[in-house]
Amino acid sequence: MPEAATAQAVTATIGDSEFDRDTAVTLREPGVYDIDLSAGWTIISAVNGGYLLAVLGRALADALPHSDPFTISAHYLTASQPGPAVIRTDVVRTGRTLSTGQASLFQCDDEGREVERIRVLASYGDLDSLPDDVRTSAQPPAFPPIDQCFGSGDGPAPVSGSSAITERLMLKLDPATLGWALGAPSGKGEMRAWFGLADGRDADPLSLLLAVDALPPTAFEMGISGWVPTVELTVHVRCRPAPGPLRVSITTRNLAGGFLEEDAEVWDSQDRLVAQSRQLARVRLG
Amino acid sequence: MPEAATAQAVTATIGDSEFDRDTAVTLREPGVYDIDLSAGWTIISAVNGGYLLAVLGRALADALPHSDPFTISAHYLTASQPGPAVIRTDVVRTGRTLSTGQASLFQCDDEGREVERIRVLASYGDLDSLPDDVRTSAQPPAFPPIDQCFGSGDGPAPVSGSSAITERLMLKLDPATLGWALGAPSGKGEMRAWFGLADGRDADPLSLLLAVDALPPTAFEMGISGWVPTVELTVHVRCRPAPGPLRVSITTRNLAGGFLEEDAEVWDSQDRLVAQSRQLARVRLG
Structure with missing residues (x-):
């Protein structure tokens, strides 16, 4: 005790x-x-x-x-x-x-x-001044339990790249969007992960701004391994997040002309959609 | 002739x-x-x-x-x-x-x-300098033919409101998203319309900025009849549109706390996704 x-x-x-x-x-x-x-x-x-x-x-x-x-x-x-x-x-x-x-x-x-x-x-x-009404029609994406997801320290499929940020994040990727790390990208523009800060700090509106841009790019699952620099990123924070890990789902529908959009949804432990974001990024096609 | x-x-x-x-x-x-x-x-x-x-x-x-x-x-x-x-x-x-x-x-x-x-x-x-690659996974939404859609001048379900803009637009709403005009909103955060300029001018990147914010708000189909003022609107123009009418689809997934997001997709006559937008708007719940 x-x-x-x-x-x-x-x-x-x-x-x-x-x-x-x-x-x-x-x-x-x-x-x-x-x-x-x-x-x-x-x-x-x-x-x-x-x-x-x-x-x-x-x-x-x-x-x-x-x-x-x-x-x-x-x-x-x-x-x-x-x-x-x-x-x-x-x-x-x-x-x-x-x-x-x-x-x-x-x-x-x-x-x-x-x-x-x-x-x-x-x-x-x-x-905190907003009314409590929630008429969200969106549903949280299906996520495996956190202990069935994979982080940078987990074998046998470690997430590649030696990045300082990985030590500061608790990022556990849905194995369904981890094909790229195994050399077998799914071809779908989807990436999903449980997200938290490694030192256990709970989320707040400012850390949501980090959460929407912390996952590997969807481009990896579309078979593109190059750099995907952000041109523009807009985040809507819709609710103060409840304590506990977040679920972050990012999707791309339109990869064309050397650019793609990446939409993120962030769900908290109370199943509230706490943030939505969209970015326009450049992509170098391999 | x-x-x-x-x-x-x-x-x-x-x-x-x-x-x-x-x-x-x-x-x-x-x-x-x-x-x-x-x-x-x-x-x-x-x-x-x-x-x-x-x-x-x-x-x-x-x-x-x-x-x-x-x-x-x-x-x-x-x-x-x-x-x-x-x-x-x-x-x-x-x-x-x-x-x-x-x-x-x-x-x-x-x-x-x-x-x-x-x-x-x-x-x-x-x-015009962008490469031609298109790996868009998004599909155009299903639309009825334009002559089966309804504009402000069409009976028996005229679109309400005396707005100068209606005279300058060719806006033909999908009857599936017109319930609000008949007093029977669908409850879904969806609105779809064929879009053009009334004088026949074709679309260009600047008129796409108009197209993404020209439909009745999705809030109408969610049973909300009040004003829905835009706080922020971001548009990505992804391709120069081909001549001919556009199809505009707008959706809302998250109505909560007195705000909603509205996402628009604009498709051209060549089935290219030419623009994507998202706005954050305030909503007064009736």
């Missing part, structure tokens, strides 16, 4: 976790924030786009009178690097129930010039 | 049509454009959100080195009125294949102060 109690006590909490420390922004002057982008959220050497969105989302939560991102759209301009960055925010409009803001993240190039990495436009509100 | 030839000759063309005249912007100074928002694209008294997006899209097509919107995200701030407006654009980044820009539309209030109506962030490219 004492040991179990100790294990509970060291589980990270919202506000005191790797994710919170690595997305924390420091106010430099009104509307301007500093951050040191962590190397802990990279895939190969690229900083994960969902982590970047969470960083910008946190700056806007501070700059705006409302704290929850209801809808946030990001355009990815140049590749971010781990290290110092500055975020400049602009309050576009404040209203009683919704506020709209804009934010850009900049890093300095080798000659000390600021280069813009990503720009977002977002409308924020208060999720 | 001469009469038919004459009828052909008066069909509007891309560049010479109601839509082109009413979305035309006039360069005032570098990056700044004037427009007189037409009262011809209103629903009751509100200026249609898709028409506004097309206006901003046209300004960005002029301001950026690329002419086709690949992905454009709009946040709707305050209700636009027919009449004069100014658009201020900002070139965020220019690249070889993609350029990113921002644009805001302002109108003056009664005291002459500029009020921002809508802000967009968009990445533009050249649709």
Whole structure:
């Protein structure tokens, strides 16, 4: 019993976790924030786009009178690097129930010039103020139990790639969408995984911005092994997630002309559809 | 024969049509454009959100080195009125294949102060430069032939509402999604229609921005008759549409907490999925 109690006590909490420390922004002057982008959220050497969105989302939560991102759209301009960055925010409009803001993240190039990495436009509100009505017709996708899904540490089918982010995530892939890792992609534009933070921190609206862009790309299951950089990503946060692991399902219906869309749905432990996202990504056909 | 030839000759063309005249912007100074928002694209008294997006899209097509919107995200701030407006654009980044820009539309209030109506962030490219590969797994939705669908002028089930925009659109609703107009909504979050411009102008990437927001809201088929104002709308234009009428299908999976998402797919006469969009809208439950 004492040991179990100790294990509970060291589980990270919202506000005191790797994710919170690595997305924390420091106010430099009104509307301007500093951050040191962590190397802990990279895939190969690229900083994960969902982590970047969470960083910008946190700056806007501070700059705006409302704290929850209801809808946030990001355009990815140049590749971010781990290290110092500055975020400049602009309050576009404040209203009683919704506020709209804009934010850009900049890093300095080798000659000390600021280069813009990503720009977002977002409308924020208060999720706790929303009425309880739920008339969702969507159903959660069928998922095997978490202990029948596979993570980066599981043999005999380890997820490939030496990425720092895998150490920070609890990502357990549905074996039905793991064919790519075995050299036998299904051909379907589907990827599904149980998702959490490795240190046990529960999900909140900001970590949902990470969750929608944390799975291997659907392109892998369509037999495409190359890089699939995000051009634009929009996330709708629809409900504060309940404690416990999330289920994330991503799908692609339209791979054409060197681009594809990736739609994500995030379901919480109470079977609520807590976030929906869509991104446009480039794809190099092999 | 001469009469038919004459009828052909008066069909509007891309560049010479109601839509082109009413979305035309006039360069005032570098990056700044004037427009007189037409009262011809209103629903009751509100200026249609898709028409506004097309206006901003046209300004960005002029301001950026690329002419086709690949992905454009709009946040709707305050209700636009027919009449004069100014658009201020900002070139965020220019690249070889993609350029990113921002644009805001302002109108003056009664005291002459500029009020921002809508802000967009968009990445533009050249649709004609894309490779021809199509690996779309999506199938066009089943549609009845156009002569079995219903428009605002068709009895015995005319589409209600006296809206100027109905005179400018060829909108023929699938009877399977017309229950709301007969007092018997299906309860499903679906709406489907054949779409064109009333003067016969064919579709282009800019008119696709109108097409995704031109149908009655899915909320009507879910038994909700109130206003469903758009908070945010993102459109991906994936292919230059072929001549001929478009098929537009919109769906809602998640109506909860006073908000809903509306996803649109636009298919052209060659069965190409030419545009995808998603919007977040507020809904007043009746």
